[in-house]
């Protein structure tokens with residue numbers, strides 16, 4: 001087992017049974033002209049997470065461990081986007097409207113892609129999700145819902161390391177869903193970001209409060225230092 005100097009107290013990861021989860025590092029959230037910007041957000045606030053995520057991806061890839069990327073996006077006909085989601089608030093552009101990177105949050109459009117710096121490589125899982133959480137309505141197989149949990153179980157995954165954006169929305173929702181399904185969850189403090197720094201701080205505190213009620217947090221440098229050496233490192 002790998003021991004981590006985490007918050008609120010030391011924890012462990014099981015090497016080979018631990019997947020790295022990269023939530024929604026999409027152009028639509030991170031770049032100008034996307035969905036995040038259409039809501040009036042300063043997208044540069046998400047840029048600090050990119051380098052730590054890239055370092056974690058390199059470490060996982062060097063060890064041949066499983067990596068999952070998620071994308072929040074919808075079908076072109078919006079059949080999986082409830083009106084209650086699309087019509088909310090007063091954004092400059094809504095989900096499905098045409099923007100500089102194509103239709104906002106629509107699968108297949110340039111804005112829905114993962115940013116080039118963190119692009120998935122062969123063998124990594126790419127999960128499209130219509131909601132905030134990575135388990136709900138994703139990886140449908142043979143008409144079954146909630147297929148991601150079964151796929152992770154089949155792959156022998158028991159521990160999940162969370163990164164990505166935004167901390168208090170899709171990252172937190174996914175980590176809570178995972179915790180409820182029995183995964184040992186760790187969030188990487190500098191590999192996640194929010195448009196609202198105070199929300200990020202509060203989310204890290206609430207996830208780890210009450211004796212790690214949802215899970216643990218760790219800095220990427222401490223996590224990387226704790227990983228076992230590998231031939232390709």
Ligand code: C5J
Nearest residue numbers: 024072165166169170
């Ligand atoms: C949001 C996300 N904030 N990926 N999505 O709408 O956190």
